[in-house]
Amino acid sequence: MFKPQRNLSKTISVYTRFFFRKFPAIPSIAKWLCISIIIGLLVGTVSAGFLQSLQWATDFRENHIWVIAFLPVAGFLIGLLYYRLGKDIEAGNNLLIDSIHDPKEIIPFRMAPFVYLGTMATHFFGGSAGREGTALQMAAAIADQLSKPFKLNKEERKILLIAAIAAGFGSVFGTPLAGAVFGLEVFLIGRIRYNAIFPAFASAILADWVTDLWQVKHTHYHIDLVPKLEFLPILYSILAGIAFGICAATFSRSIHWAGSVFKSKIKYPPLRPVVGGILVAAAVFAMGTTRYIGLGIPVIIESFEQQLPLYDFALKMIFTIVTLAAGFKGGEVTPLFFIGATLGSGLSLFIPLPFGLLAGMGFVAVFAGATNTPLACILMGIELFGAESGIYIAIACVVSYLLSGHNSIYTKQKIGEPKNSRYGNHQNKSMSDIG
Numbered sequence: 001m002f003k004p005q006r007n008l009s010k011t012i013s014v015y016t017r018f019f020f021r022k023f024p025a026i027p028s029i030a031k032w033l034c035i036s037i038i039i040g041l042l043v044g045t046v047s048a049g050f051l052q053s054l055q056w057a058t059d060f061r062e063n064h065i066w067v068i069a070f071l072p073v074a075g076f077l078i079g080l081l082y083y084r085l086g087k088d089i090e091a092g093n094n095l096l097i098d099s100i101h102d103p104k105e106i107i108p109f110r111m112a113p114f115v116y117l118g119t120m121a122t123h124f125f126g127g128s129a130g131r132e133g134t135a136l137q138m139a140a141a142i143a144d145q146l147s148k149p150f151k152l153n154k155e156e157r158k159i160l161l162i163a164a165i166a167a168g169f170g171s172v173f174g175t176p177l178a179g180a181v182f183g184l185e186v187f188l189i190g191r192i193r194y195n196a197i198f199p200a201f202a203s204a205i206l207a208d209w210v211t212d213l214w215q216v217k218h219t220h221y222h223i224d225l226v227p228k229l230e231f232l233p234i235l236y237s238i239l240a241g242i243a244f245g246i247c248a249a250t251f252s253r254s255i256h257w258a259g260s261v262f263k264s265k266i267k268y269p270p271l272r273p274v275v276g277g278i279l280v281a282a283a284v285f286a287m288g289t290t291r292y293i294g295l296g297i298p299v300i301i302e303s304f305e306q307q308l309p310l311y312d313f314a315l316k317m318i319f320t321i322v323t324l325a326a327g328f329k330g331g332e333v334t335p336l337f338f339i340g341a342t343l344g345s346g347l348s349l350f351i352p353l354p355f356g357l358l359a360g361m362g363f364v365a366v367f368a369g370a371t372n373t374p375l376a377c378i379l380m381g382i383e384l385f386g387a388e389s390g391i392y393i394a395i396a397c398v399v400s401y402l403l404s405g406h407n408s409i410y411t412k413q414k415i416g417e418p419k420n421s422r423y424g425n426h427q428n429k430s431m432s433d434i435g
Contacts, residue, residue, distance in 0.1 A: 032199045035146060035160065039167050039199075040206025043139040047171035047207065048214035050116065050138065054131060057124040058294055065290065068126035071281045075127075075273025078118045079327050083269045086114050089141075093133050093331075094412040096140045096161060100187045101414060103157040106148070111141035118329030126284060127277070128293045128319035129330025131172055136331075139168030139207075162187075163199035170204030171211040174218030178380035179204040185373045186410070190417025192375075219297055221304055221363070225354040226388045236351045237361065237392045240344065241399025244362055247343055248369025248400055251317055251336065252407040258325035269327065276326020280319060292319040296338040303345035303359040310346035313339045332409045333367060340366030357392060360385045365396035369404030372413060 061067055082090050089095060089111040099107060119134040143164035147157050162183045170179020180201040184192045227233045262272045284293060291299055292315045299316075302308065320335040344362025348355035360381060368377035374397045381393035402419055 029198065031150070032159070032163075033202060035150060036163060036199050036202035036206060038146060039139075039143050039160075039163055039203040040210055042142050043164065043167040043203070044171050044207035044210025045214065046112070046138050046142065047135055047168065048211045048216040050119075050131070050134065051172065051211070051216050052214075053120060054123060054295075057120055061124055061126060061294065062290060067124065068281050068284050068290070068293075071125040071127060072274045072277035074121040074125040075277035075326065075328060076270050078121055078329060079270030079273045081114060081118070082327075086110070089114060089137075091412075092137055092329075093410055096136060096165060097187045097410055097412040099140075099144075100158050100161050101412070103154050103161070107141050107144040107161075109141055109145055112138040115329055119331075122323065122328040122330050123294055125277075126290065126293045127280060127323040127328040127330065128296075128316065128335060129323050129328055129332075130295065130334030130336075131331055132169060132333035133331030134329065135168040135172035136165050137168075139164040143167070158193070159196040159199055162193065162196040163203040166200040167203040167207035171207035173380070174208060174211070175380045175383040176201075176204040176208040178376045178383055179208070181379055182371075182373055182376035185376050186371060186413070188414050188416040189372045189406075189408075190415065190419070219301070221301065221360065221384055223304065223354070223356045223360045223385050223389050226357055226392070227353065229391060233353060233392070234395065236353050237395040238399055240347055240351055240353070240358055240361055241365055241396040242403050243343065243347060244340060244365035244396055245369045245400035245403025247313070247317075247339065248336075248366045248404040249407045251321070251332075251339065251366070252370050252404070252409050254317070255321045255325055255332070255409060256411065258321050262326055273327040276322050276328065279322050279326075283319070292316045295334045297334075300338050300341045300359075300363070303341040304356045306345070307348050307355045308342050308345040310343070310349070313343035313346065316342065332370070336367045336370055337363050340364065353392075357389060360389055361393055361396035364393060365400040368397040369400035370407075370409050372401060372404070372408055374398055374401040 089108055091098070092115065095107065115134050115137045119129065119131065122129050140161055143160055147160060152160060165186065166180045166183030169182045170176035173179065183200045183204070184196060262276070266272045266275060280293065284290060296316060299312065316335060316338045320332065324330065324332060340362035341359040343366065344358035345355045348358050351358065364377040364381040368374045377397045378394045381397070382390045385393070406415060406419065
């Protein structure tokens with residue numbers, strides 16, 4: 001009497017095996033979709049909370065300038081926290097990149113609260129830093145805890161970390177496509193891991209969507225005038241890209257040099273941000289402006305609306321290098337946006353292109369040169385400024401990427417494909433090995 005039921009079960013089993021033989025990728029897609037949904041929900045929510053609290057900290061600081069005087073004290077507490085409890089996570093983004101190359105121990109969960117607290121203190125008391133480093137580290141620390149429940153092997157953990165980086169970047173800037181490609185592109189120069197393409201895009205898009213659900217607003221930029229594509233505008237874009245590439249290389253080299261100076265001159269790590277905090281706070285009060293600290297979003301917006309002086313980018317570079325090299329937390333990317341946008345706006349004094357277009361080109365091109373992620377930066381430019389300026393943005397990003405040489409703000413980045421034959425012997429070497 002149970003024979004029809006057994007026959008039905010057997011038939012279903014046969015068709016199931018047949019289906020999975022015909023479509024062998026389905027189980028893997030289902031698995032990574034599930035993981036990506038979890039990453040998107042968690043990282044999107046964390047990014048939303050981080051962005052909201054960062055806005056609060058910025059507003060409070062700008063309305064109570066006196067708190068900047070306590071930046072050295074905040075620096076000491078940040079340094080002491082990492083010195084006592086966070087030596088294994090102090091490498092920050094470089095630890096994430098290193099873990100993608102060679103996953104070992106699961107990234108400690110405490111990286112997330114530590115970098116959050118350090119970044120909030122840095123911004124609240126007036127350091128010049130960004131937010132992407134915090135977003136990436138929180139995302140990776142949270143996502144890597146999924147490795148054990150899902151029983152991920154070494155190769156799968158690499159994909160997991162790439163997806164987490166994509167989610168963190170995409171959600172904190174509101175650029176999910178750029179975030180996905182950034183996660184795929186950042187750890188290995190010249191190569192992309194296509195086996196991580198689905199988790200990266202799914203996680204980035206979902207995380208950005210979740211951040212939007214929390215009604216967190218991202219900054220919008222607008223380029224008023226984009227010239228017709230002709231020979232001279234293309235030539236001017238190349239010249240601008242050269243300037244952006246030189247700027248990116250200068251920033252990368254300078255921040256590593258400054259970091260080595262702080263380490264060699266000040267042996268006790270918690271005292272390094274104290275000295276850096278004194279320098280930054282003294283400069284703010286001496287100059288009588290907070291223009292060059294924090295994220296600098298108002299100045300970035302200003303660079304699209306009017307021609308800015310060239311010294312804006314140089315001062316922001318100095319403030320950021322001192323802040324981050326001393327040991328404060330945050331990230332380099334938003335300051336790089338500031339540096340690139342103000343440099344582009346200022347270059348309109350010499351390069352006959354609209355200052356808004358040059359600001360947009362610099363915004364992403366300096367970032368492209370400093371992180372060696374030209375594809376992500378081209379996509380970011382299109383997502384932020386529109387497709388009309390896409391060709392000019394692409395020219396600037398590619399030229400900056402090529403002209404910046406094998407320099408990077410991330411010392412653990414490795415060279416998958418050298419930028420040209422001159423660097424052929426550097427293949428598979430990290431930036432720290434090249435020096």
